[in-house]
Every structure is written in C-alpha cells, then in structure tokens.
Amino acid sequence: MAESFFLKVTLFYLVSLYLSLMERISFKPRKFFRALLTAAPYLLSGVSNFLIVFASSFAIETIGSNSFWILVALPFAWFGKIYLFISLVLVISVVFIIKYASNLERVLSFLDILLIMLILYLSLSKYPQIEIALVSCVFLAIVTYFLRKRWKTSLKKDIQTKNEELSAVNQELIALNQELTAVNQELEASYESLQILSEQLNRTIEFMGKIDLKSDPFPFLEKIFRDTKKLLEPLAGLELRRMDRRTLIGQKAEKFIHKSSKEIEVKLFFFRDLERDEENFLNSIVNFSFFLLNAHNSHLEVLRNNSTLSTILSSLEEILSVSNRTQLLEKVLRYLKDMFPKTVLSSLSIFEKETVETFFIRDGKLERVSPKKGIVVKALKEKRDLILNDVSDFPEFYDVTNGRAKAAAAVFFEYEGIPVVIEIERETGFTEFEFSTLRMMARIFAIFFSRLNLYRELRKTFFQTIEAFSYAVELKDPYTSGHSVRVSEHSQEIARRMGLPKQTIEKIKIAALLHDIGKIGIRGAILNKTSKLTEEEYEEVKKHPELGERLISKIESFSDIAKIVRHHHEWYGGGGYPDNISGEEIPIESRIIAVADAFDAMTSNRPYRKAMKKDVAIKILEKNEGFQWDPKVLRVALKYFKKI
Template identity: 30%
Template sequence: MFKSYRNRLFAIIFGVSVFVYLFSFVHIIKGIGNNIFTSILILLISVFIAMRESKYMSYPLEKLNEGVKRITNGEYDYNIDIDVTEEFAELSKNFNKMSSKLKSTYEELKKESQELIKKNNELQDLYMELEASYEQMEAVTNELEASESRYRTLVDNMSDILWFTDKEYNIEFINNRSLKFLDYLPDEMIGKKIFEYIDDDDKKLMEDLMTGKINMAEIKFKKRDGSTILTETRVKIVKNSEDELLGIQGLSRDITDYCNAKKEILERNRQILAIGNVTQLLTKNLEPREILYSIAEKISTILSSPLCTIRTVNESGKLELMVAAGELKDMLLLKELSLANDENVKLLVSKEITILDANKFPVDYGLLRRLKQLNVKNIISVPLISKDKAVGALNILTTSRLANDISLLRSVADSVSIAIENANLYDNLRNWYLRTIDALAYAVEAKDRYTKGHSLRVSKYAAIIGESMGLPKDEIEKLRIAGILHDIGKIGISDKILTKPGKLTKEEYDKIKQHPSISRKILEPIGLSKDIIDGIEKHHERYDGKGYPFGLNDDNIPLIAAILCVADSFDAMTSDRSYRKGMPFDEAVNELLKYKGTQFNPRVVDSVMSIYMRDRKKIEKIKREIEIAN
C-alpha cells in the first residue's frame, strides 16, 4: 500500500521536476541556446531529487504501517520513533501511547477473558449440578407428593378432629373426622369461625384456649342435629419468627364414651365405697343407734338425698323412727307409721323394694311442701330383713338416678339389718349390764345408809364434768360406768370400818386404802374397759402425788381418775355422814378451789367452776332427783 503511495509521490515530484525542466528548457532555448548536457543533468537531478524526496516523505508512513502490522499481530510492546518532522514526532508519540493503551486494554481484556472463561467453566459445572439437582428435586417432589398423599390419608383417617384457624379464628383446615363426629363436611366448615361449632356454655372456655390462657380443656362441640359431643381439646398457637400470630392449631378428641364409662366406674366405685363405709361403721366401737345414724347420714350424702330414715318394727307392731339424716332431718317427722297402711304392709310382707309417690307419703303439710320445693318425686322404701323376717324399713327421698339408687340401697340393706339386730342385742346386753352394775353399786351402798345414792350421783357429776371438758361420748359413757362402780372394792372392807362414826385408826385407814386395788380384782374378770378399771383404781390419787395406792402425780393420773376424784370428793362434802352434816354447795366449791393444784387436777376444778357459775341448777337437780328416788 505504501509502495504504490511512494510511486505516486515519486511520479508527482518527478512530474513537477519535468515541468520545471521543460519550463527551464524553454527559457534556455530562448536565452542560452541548445544545451543538451545541461538538460540531461537537470533531468537526472530531478529524478534523484524526486526519488529521495519520495522516500523521505514515505518513510514515516512505512514505519507507521509497520507499527500497525506489529500491533495487529499482537506485538503491543512495539514502538516507533519518527522524528522527521515535529508532526511525525507527535504522531509517533501518540502511536506509542496508543500501543501502550492497547497493551493495557489487551491485558485487562485478557484477564477478563480468563475470568469469563473461568466463570463459564463454573457455570458449566453449576449447570451440571443444577441439572443433577433438578433430577433430585424432581425425585423429591414425587416423593413429597406421595408423602403428602400418605399424610393426607393419615390425617383424614386419624381418630381425632384436627383443625387450623387463622388469627381471626376462621377455619382454614379441618380433617374428614368432622363428618363422622359433627356431621359436617370439611368444605362446609372452612371459612367459618370455630366458635359457631362450640356449645354456648363452653365458648368462654374455648376463648381461653384460643388466647393461650390454657392449653387443654374439655369442650363440647355442636353437631348438625343440635346435640353435642364432649371433646378433650388441645391447642397450639402458631407464630412466625417475628412473634406475629399466624393462627391456631387444634386437636379435639371425642371423649364422650370415655366420660360415660368413667361416670359408670365412678358410680360403681361410689356404691362399693358406700357399702365399704357402711360395713366399716359396723366394726366401730359406737352405740348401735349412732351406727344407724352414721349409716343414714352416709346414704343421704352419697345419694344427695334430702332425707334418709331408718324405721324398725316396735313391740306395738308399728314402724318406729330410729334415726333421720339429711337436710330435712329436723323437720317434723311422724314418730310411728301404722302398718294398717297398704303400702307399708305390702313392703314388709313382700320383702321387696317399693317406690312410693312422695305426694302420697304420710307426712305433715310443711314437709310435703318442702319436698315439692326440692323436686322430690319418689320415696324408695327398702325392707330390712333379719333372719328372714322384716324388722324395719330404710327410706330415701330421691329425685334422680332411680335405678342406681335402688341398686345401692339393695346392697347396703343387709348391713343396715345387721346394725338393727346388733342394736337390739346391744340394748338388751347394755340393759343387763347396767342392771348388773346398779346391783353391784346397791350392794356396796346397802352396807351404809349414808352412802345410798352416792355412786349414782358421782356417776352423773362425772358425766357432766366430762361433757363440759368436751370429751367424746364413749369417754363420757366410761365416766358414767366408772362413777357407779368406783367404790365396788369396799365390798371387801369390814362394815365396822366403813360405818365407824369416829376417826379411823392408821390400821383401819390402811384397810380403806386397799379398796381401789380390790375393785380391780373384782372388775377385771368381767371384761370391763381398761380405762374404766384404771380410773376406778386410781381415783384416790392426788395431783401433788400424795394420794394412793401408787402416789401418782400431775398428768400421770388418768383423766377419768382425776374427774372421779373431784366428783367423789364433791358429793362426799355435800352429803350427810354419820359423823357430820353435808356442806352447802358454795362451801364445797370453795374447798375444791382451795385444794386446786394440790389434791385436785386444776383443769377438772375449772370445769366444775364453769358448770357451777353457768348452770348451778344442773348440779342441784342431780342431787335432788336421786334423793327423791331413794
């Protein structure tokens, strides 16, 4: 390219030289004549000048061309140095800058190209991984779809109702159990508030569940037909990572059958427990009438009955009221029911449980009105059979659970019959026992007319002291018996000593001091309570330890003995003797106070003082009634 350029440049210069030559030649011809040599010389010089100038002028272009070729071939380090003219020097400098810039750009492009190649390789690897991942994802997706199908089948076939609501309590999901338990399809319930399917009585409880106050409760769900099922419902409040409420997940288990079974078991346990309690009462050391009252009270409580009565057939052939328990026990009840009543005759003759109309039962108007207020509809009468004979009736007022009540009453009737039989035996035995004790006491008092009635008065004084001190009934009964028999040992003491009007000698007093020990020897063989025998043997012990026969003191003396000591001394001081007149009550009480803490137990004296200050007439009445009887 630059060669043709140089040729054209040469032709231009040469042409100009020839033109100059011809122009000069014309002048020569005109001026100096024909000078061939000069013309040839000029021509040669023109040719030389044209060649030189063309080469000189084309050199920068050729260098530039060479530089471009080198750069094109990737030789970015190639530089040119053309200082022919300032312009070419500037061009050379700019070319070198361009070359350097191209080199820099090439290096950057090369680096970027390498990065691109690297990234391309990474992309290719990633593509391969993605392709593999896609295949895995496709396999996992298929597995998830299969798992979702299995999970859905599992959820729909689980025995509980599984549901989920949004934060506004709208149902978003519920499994197919809703159809079985509530008679609603899931699609019918989705979008509706969960509270629409909750029984009104349990909505507040459900609200507490949904707000997280509690996490489990027994909730009644409403079925399509309006009936309810009882469920054990548990909830879980679902929140996101920012603790924002997303919804509530719930699981409701139908426990209707379970609760019914539980109630049945509780009912059976109630009956078994009632029978056990009644049977246990028979083994307690209580008076038979107390046992019967306890039985009636237990039955009334267990059956939630306002009234339970136990009646026995008395000697006149009527149903006599033995005990009554329950809310209405203090209402005026008929003490006896005539067997002329057809229902009562039917009950005792047939020996079968009868159910009577409460409105027709023979009670006073006030009680009948109260029965109506309590919605009492029936009175169940259970015959009490002993040795194949009807001995009484157990009556219960009832409002519900008729079948269960009858079953329970039938179970306890035998125990009540045994209690009545024991009551009769106990009354007979007790009467015989008390008559025997009275006879023994009379035998002692018969030896001295001045001590007549003493044992009975001591017995009654001891009993009211025990009552004032809050002792239980069985302890008070022991006091009564111990009071009557406290001097039984004097049977073994000579009448001369017992009735001696003057002061006793030491030997005689030592004989008297033996009577507590003689009492033990007499009473132990007949099986009296150890407490009674100990009380009798130690009733002459003193609080300061100066008494007999053992010299006991303080709380080492049994309480029965301490009470007998005070009662015995009080009656002795207020009764006439062969050698003196009895003291007035006021003076005797002052004597008790005088020897309080030395001869007498302070608690017992305080109790006597309480009785005397509060109800003196009770003490005077005891003395007066016994004196009249004797």
C-alpha cells in the first residue's frame, strides 16, 4: 500500500515538473539517449523502476543539467522501491533548486502545479493516506506562501530600481531635448545667413567659369568683393598686392584675414568677430583671390618665356647671316633691347689694349664711349656677372639714359681670350628667368663673335647654340642638367650602330639637343616638384613636345627637326602623346631619341626620386619592348647601354 502511494506521489511530482517546464521540453536525440543510458543500470531492479528512472533522467536533462546525477539514487534501489522513489524526488529537487534558485517565478510555478496535483490526487484516490497527504499539502502551501512573498518583495525592488533608472534616463532625455532645441534655434538663426552666403558662393563660382587669365584680375576681384560686402556688413576692405602693384578696395580695419608670398599678398579686413560660417566663407574668398593672382602671374611668365624663346629662335638666322663686326654689334644690341620689355639701353663692352670700349645705340645710331667706372667696368675687372635691381645702390653707376634706367644687369664672357660684357638697363627689375636668359644669350653672342667668318667654326657654333637652348630648360629644372647633351650623344651612337646615313644622324643630334626645349613654357614649380604631379600638372607637362615643335618650326630649315621633337614621346605600340600614333608612323629619329631619353631619365637624379641603377633601367626597357619602344631600335640600344 505504501509503495503504491509513493509511486503515485513520484509520478505526480514528475508530471508537475514537466508541466512547469513545458516550454523547455525538446526531444533531442542526444538528451534522449543520455537519459536512456543513465536509466539502463536500473533494469536490474525491474522494468517499472527503469521507466520511472528514465522519466526522472529526462526531467533532469529538460531542467538543463546532466542526467548522470540520477545515478546517486542507484544504491537506494537495493533497499526497496519506496527508498528509490524518495531518492529520485530528492535528487530532482536538488538539481531543480540549484538550477533555478535565483528564478523564484519558475520555482513558484512548479510548486503551484505540484500542489494542484496533490489536491487532485487526494480527491480522486480511493485509499488516500490522509495524514501524509494533508501534511504535504500544508507544507507545500506554506513554502509556496513564503516564496511568493519573497518573490513579490524582490519584484517590487526590481520595479522600483527600473523606475529610478527610467526616471534618470527621462531626465537625460529632457536635458538632451533642451540642448537639441537650443541647437535647432541656433541653426534656424543662421539658416538665412547661410542662404545668403550660398547665393554669393554660387555667384563666385559662376564668375570663376568666366575667368580669362589674359585679363587683369584686379577688376574681377573687386567685383567679387563689392558683391560680398552687400551681404556681409562687417566686411571693410580688400587689399591686393602683386609684384610692385598694390590696390586697396574699401578701407582697412584692425581685424583681417590674409595670405601672402614673396610676390603676392591678399588681405581681407572686417570690423567685428566673425561667425564660423562667415570666417570659412571669407577664407575661401582670400584663397581664391590668392590663387587667381598667382595663376595670372604664372600665365604671364609662360607668355614671356614663350615670347623670349620665339624671339631667340626667329632671330638666330638673321644674326648668323651677318658678316662684319659693325653689323653684328648693331643687330645684337637691337635684338637685346627688343627681347626684354621696358629696356632703355642695351650695350656691349670689349676690353682691348687696356681700354674699355662700350657700344650702344642712341637715336638710331651706334655710338661708342670709353667709361672709367660703372657696372660694366666692374664686371670686366672682376670677370663675373652683376645685377642691380636698384641702380641707386651703386654710386659708381655710369648713366647715359638721363635717369631713365632704374635697374641694370651685366653678363661677362670671353671670345678668343678677349673679355666682353653685355649689359641691359631697364625701368624695372629683372626676374631670375630674364637674367638667366641674358646669360644664355651672352654665351650665344660669344660663339657668334669668335666664329664669325669660318664655316667650320660656324657649324660648331650652331650646335653650341642648340645646347644653349637646352640649357635654357635646365635653368628651370636643375635636375636635368646635361640631360639633352647626353641624350644627343646616346642617340647618335645608336643611329651609327644602326647604319643610318650621316644626314639622318645630323638631324638626330640637333633634335636630341632640342627635344625638351618646349619645357621652357612649363612652369618651374611643376618641373621641380618633388611630389607626385596632379592630373592637371601632368597634362601641362605633356604639352612640351607641341610647344617645342612650335618654337623650332619658327626656323624654316628646322621643319624636319620640329617634327622629330613633336613625336619623341609617342609609343611604338600606341598610347603616347601628343598624337597617339604608333609603329612606322613615328619617325625613326623620334623612336631612337625616345629610347635614349628614357634611359638617361631613369639613370639620372630627378626631384621626385634618385637615379636608378643601369641594370634596373635596362630591365624596364626590355620589359616594354614593342609596347613603348621600337624592338629594332631597342636591341641595338641595349647592346650599347650595357657597354657604357
């Protein structure tokens, strides 16, 4: 009778447990077979015991623990079924409490179901053991009462904590909302100002599309300032400086934004402290003004350089045709005066027989004087070049211009052992390029004087002149010093090894010396840049073959040379510039110069890298055979390069 009672109690206990864990029940094979394996030893005590133990083991697996805990009850099975049932209930209860000790809601759910099952058992059982059942019900009710009371207390604390947290979060949200409201008010206040600035910026961008670098930028910048001042009341004035020219639009104030360099300065004055968006906008105006002035300067420099070089090339043939000294002096002096703007006097001085003789043109006639002092005398005595951007700094200056000369430059050279000085006197100072050009012309004139009547020597002079032209490029790009001469030597040797006619080799020699002459029209800042070129800068550099062709084509007898220079950057497989021609369309002379130019460029120091080793350069040439360079030319060139 007792055994039947405890069996029923155990079954009701298991059913209650399963009902409280209903959402966790899953018949996974791993759990099922582990419960089965755990219950297997109980087969020795009977099939009914095995089934009860299996149900208990699976219940422990459902709780989330290991069913091997049920083996603790195995020894009690030998003392009888009552002890087995009691031990199973105790083991399951211990595992349940360990697993859900902190989850009072789960424990209460189980006890509620267990109490209901016991009451149901009492009501349905024919032979209930009323004392034990009543005690069990009372005990479960008391335990359930106290646990529920504790659960409610804990739940209240949790709710109170959550409410406090929510209250703190709510306060933070209120503070954040206030901040957002303030920010929104500030944005609304500045929205109208931003709209005005945006409209002005759009107008400025529209103006930028109409920029013509040939035009004077000052009126254009004045218009931008006046339009901006209508929109921004604190704006006071704009001060612009370019070289010796300075303009103030509006008025000065204590507060200002500025940007400056040696030749350019931009200042924007205002009366009060600026808002951040106002300051950013005015900074953009200053930067744009500075950029425009600088771009205009660069444009003028390029035009001057192109004009100077064109003048040099167009005058060479005329000077070469002169056969006597007097005519040569007149042409040289007129040529020097025409070549440099704002020149008031050009002179040529010769030191012979302990006497200085200075020749200059006044009122259209060649005149001669013998000065005892002055910049010319000093240059001859010291045998060096001199430049005075302010003649008042030189007390011994010998003036024949009645005070018109404000600056002077003298370049010393010798021909056949005779000291000579050419001098330019101007109303304005000299730029570095102008002084370098004068020095280059001094070398050219020295050659003309010393080789006046000898054809053989004149031919030699011709090539020295060509080298002087390449030197003009090297003045702007010191890293290419000697580059044109080396390219010419390499190209001639390759042509000779290919068995080309002497006439063709002669053309190659001249074209190689002049192949980079177009770089005279490229800004020095780009040629000497140490970092990677921008796309716009690279496109400007790519113009030098066309510029070279235009400059050289000024000499009628150089039409073939001009074509060779134009195509020395074309690729044999296509993709070069400026015409993207390929194969035999490219003149053989250009193909030869292209290989020599690439080899010397790779094995020379450049602003953006050091020289490559010869072996590395040769590998690059071999890699691009047929793609960039003519295989026929390259095979001959590589044999030559490997031996030098």
